[in-house]
Amino acid sequence: MxxxxxxxxxxxxxxxxxxxxxxxxxxxxxxxxxxxxxxxxxxxxxxxxxxxxxxxxxxxxxxxxxxxxxxxxxxxxxxxxxxxxxxxxxxxxxxxxxxxxxxxxxxxxxxxxxxxxxxxxxxxxxxxGERSKVFQPQRVPHGSMTAVWVPSSLMKTPRRAFVYTPPGYEGGTNRYPVLYLLHGSGGDEEAWPVMGIANVIMDNLIAQGKARPMIIVMPNAYWNELASLDLAGPRTAPPPAVGSGAGSSSYAENEQDIVGDLIPFIEKHFRVLAGRENRAMAGLSMGSGITLNVAFKRLDVFASIGLLSSGALRDPKAGMETIQKINPKFLADPATTAKMLRLLFFSCGTADPRVDGMAKVAQELNSRKIPVVWKTYPGEHEWRVWRHSLADMAQLLFK
Amino acid sequence: MxxxxxxxxxxxxxxxxxxxxxxxxxxxxxxxxxxxxxxxxxxxxxxxxxxxxxxxxxxxxxxxxxxxxxxxxxxxxxxxxxxxxxxxxxxxxxxxxxxxxxxxxxxxxxxxxxxxxxxxxxxxxxxxGERSKVFQPQRVPHGSMTAVWVPSSLMKTPRRAFVYTPPGYEGGTNRYPVLYLLHGSGGDEEAWPVMGIANVIMDNLIAQGKARPMIIVMPNAYWNELASLDLAGPRTAPPPAVGSGAGSSSYAENEQDIVGDLIPFIEKHFRVLAGRENRAMAGLSMGSGITLNVAFKRLDVFASIGLLSSGALRDPKAGMETIQKINPKFLADPATTAKMLRLLFFSCGTADPRVDGMAKVAQELNSRKIPVVWKTYPGEHEWRVWRHSLADMAQLLFK
Known part of the structure; x- marks a missing residue:
């Protein structure tokens, strides 16, 4: 104290x-x-x-x-x-x-x-206390947070994303694996930096040798929203299309936005390690829905996946059908799927109505020899669950 | 509307x-x-x-x-x-x-x-309206904002600064002049990015060809404060020394912090144009006091200077004596001073009690053939004055 x-x-x-x-x-x-x-x-x-x-x-x-x-x-x-x-x-x-x-x-x-x-x-x-140490700022080397503007082929204008680069990135020559990390409904690209304190969590884990130094890219998950506008200017006067981010049902736009626009931009402008084995995608709530629909389909792009508090898996039967629909090969050839996945991480709050469904899908996938790391944390559908989810997931990524 | x-x-x-x-x-x-x-x-x-x-x-x-x-x-x-x-x-x-x-x-x-x-x-x-356009986000290319951690030789730990890099910086090869821009009392390194909307102002001026593309470095002006902690983590648990920033009377620490630590870091990690003619320093209120004491003394480091709403010049006689004390050569050899200064910019709110003193010092320096650009804006000691000050000053810098 x-x-x-x-x-x-x-x-x-x-x-x-x-x-x-x-x-x-x-x-x-x-x-x-x-x-x-x-x-x-x-x-x-x-x-x-x-x-x-x-x-x-x-x-x-x-x-x-x-x-x-x-x-x-x-x-x-x-x-x-x-x-x-x-x-x-x-x-x-x-x-x-x-x-x-x-x-x-x-x-x-x-x-x-x-x-x-x-x-x-x-x-x-x-x-x-012990449990809050992981997101307390400590006297350890700090990574940088950069607000970048990423051209969007769908919106014909740049959209804002935050990029965490680990300590030593600036002035160094190392290349790093990349986690693409999405917020939930109602959030924006500042959610993980501010509510999620993602940079402090990573600084602490990297300093303790518990996580590999990595780049974390936190875009605005609404493909049709330009920016939260905290840094972009007074939010009473957003550029057209800001605030119009209401998601989409097809997820084709999300795939284009992330795989078509965001990843090439990041790989051009940051020192990343190439290849699918060095890319992870994870998201919370609505962001886990996008992750499910993009990353489960595009195992050619992502080798590690995290679903946090996923409503799509709340009904486990419907959840399995969704996976089947997104990528028929995912369940049809579990041996190949398991071989392609470096990490499949599920987490949820113990008081979140999604918890039972997610547990059952995790169990089902494990029984089919597609290994899922399944974690629960005290809490509902809220940030204290997601901060600890990131802290645990980050320790398993790219290893 | x-x-x-x-x-x-x-x-x-x-x-x-x-x-x-x-x-x-x-x-x-x-x-x-x-x-x-x-x-x-x-x-x-x-x-x-x-x-x-x-x-x-x-x-x-x-x-x-x-x-x-x-x-x-x-x-x-x-x-x-x-x-x-x-x-x-x-x-x-x-x-x-x-x-x-x-x-x-x-x-x-x-x-x-x-x-x-x-x-x-x-x-x-x-x-x-016309007057607010300069800080409204427009559909123009956006620069990036990066939160970096700069090692402090005085604090033996990094301190946070924001860095604005102009559109085209990423992925480009150009080098840019640098403005070091300080906040006032009670503020921190987020003041110019958030209250000052510095990045939007620069995006707009650069897009219109009114300002040269430049890098703007916005440190925490208290040499003994580590960070505002908005991105560094929950502010209830700051690392030791956060919140202890109460300025100093000697300004020797500020000089060490800015000239000794900050500038070498920026020039190592960013593509800057070398030399004093490509460095400017400006600040508002307390930050103008630091600017006065550091930049007027170190004309070997800075060729352009901006003082916004400066209490040190409120009493014009005391203000001239302060200048004399900081750098005796400044007033003793006005021809050399004028030759060394690419820009000396003063501004103040029309309802700020500092306005008359600053006007008199500007007049006095002009009469001694040390040219001062003197601007006033409607307002007291407040951000609407400082946003317009930056917009006008930026159009005159490095030209």
Missing amino acids: KLFKFATIMFVLVYMVPAQEPAAVSPGTAGGQARAKIISPEVHADGRVTFRLLAPKATEVLVQGNWEGGRGLAMTKDASGLWSVTTQPLEPELWAYTFSVDGVRTLDPSNYNVQRDGVGFMNTVLVL | KLFKFATIMFVLVYMVPAQEPAAVSPGTAGGQARAKIISPEVHADGRVTFRLLAPKATEVLVQGNWEGGRGLAMTKDASGLWSVTTQPLEPELWAYTFSVDGVRTLDPSNYNVQRDGVGFMNTVLVL
Whole structure:
């Protein structure tokens, strides 16, 4: 817990140290509460978390958190108008929450840890422990994250993708295998970098020698969406077609986008190892549907595949039929399929309704001698499952 | 206004289209207001903006905006509990605002345009027009943004910087001049990419042939702060020394950090044009103080300098003395100074208390035959001034 307290103290200190210049004029700061005086969230040594909000005029303040029992957690008001509540001990994890102030969804003004998931913003609170170490920034060599613009033959304009290159890439000469990693419905190319903390996970695993240094390419999985626009500019004025990404039912466009456009761009502009055995594709939720339809079909392109929280396998019988339809040879010649696959990784949250179906498909494939690595993690259809999925999958890739 | 309406419509559509998979579980969405039903902000053809918030239980809702008259703008409640207010016509600009709901600072839950400035989060609303075109994303070639980790000899660990490389950099062989661009107090290396929209401004100016293609390096200007941690991981668990960036009074550390560590790293890892005439340094507010102390001293390193909203020049007499102290030769031999400087650019907001002092120093230097380009923009000590400053300065650099 020491690190967290250090951070809290430093945060307060920064506010007290006289700066050389005042900060920029910022709307809503004047007349607001004195932020540095309220500590929220406060993580206790036993994992309990106290939330606080100064709101003397409010009649009801709730915490909406994603831990068990975290929905609609009522806060109580003291005489000064300070609302607070303390949770039961929480497991080491990066938890997410918002406040509800008289029915209005509100960020915690005392917590500058904010993540965007699609169009929603939420605070995060990190409970430290063995289980959360893999996505905590450590004093290890860091890879770089680059936002690149990849020409799309379908959209006739570039689309944005993030590329993680491992420590030593810059100024080096080594070539690396590549994981193509897709987000889910409502997400965009910033989902894995921000919600998934993919770069920190990889930095840590590579530093410990647990994962091979690799490049990870995180495109916008909607073939017809140009960018999340966080870096591209103000999102109120997107270029035409932004926001129109609603997926497609045929997946032909996804295949063209990824195999036809993205991979050639990456292999031209980055130092990659050639060949299918050095390419992996994985995705979560909607991204696992795209992965299923593209990578299971194109084993000539990908030798490693990861399906995270896949709705397509929720009904195991329909899931097997889908696999059969996507690539008849996949099931017809299991010996060849098994030989071609360096890794087939399935994972799901234990409280996700997709978990039973995925388990059955994994079992069925294993019984047909197509080996599946099957992992489950505490949680529903959410990022804490996907962060740990990436951490485990990355340790098995390209080995 | 057509583009904005298109965006609004698409935003609603995305919510109505049945997705292949539901979005991730997100705290605070259950029981919240139905977001797609409330349009806020709504920008009218004449530049008026209507803000709306559903908050039946609230007793007072205000808009805190950064336009004239935008502070504490009272909203009124209708019978359904919907609060709203419409502004006077606003100039074309990227405006920032928050709501105050019964005294609690709140983001607009209907507006997914959110920017972080230091530890504060705010919504933005873009009023389109000639003046805002320079930072609107256009269908032009895009440069890349890379988050790199630069070894710091002072901190004995890497520090993060963003690097903008112009369209055509990847896969090309050209070399480019470099602008080192610093944020202000309370900011970090994400300030210019996110609040400053530096990459979009450069994409647009380069596409129009108004600016030379250049590399822009945006470090964390606090020499003792490692990263903003948005990409580095959850900010509740920063590595030691993050958040400790409180500047320094001697500027020796800044000089070591920028001239000793940052420039050699950039020149090793990026295709830059060599020599002082291809290096510029500029900064806003605190960053202009660092620029003044480093670049005015190190004319052997930088041939172009920009000071944006500089508190060090607020008192013009003290400002001239500071210049004298930093580099006695600067004023003693104006002919040589003028010959060495390709560009000396000053700018400030017309409502910023620094504006008169800066104008006087510019006038004084011009009278001594050290040419200063002096620009003012409507606004206080804020990003709308700095975005336009960058747009104008970039058109004069390296020419």
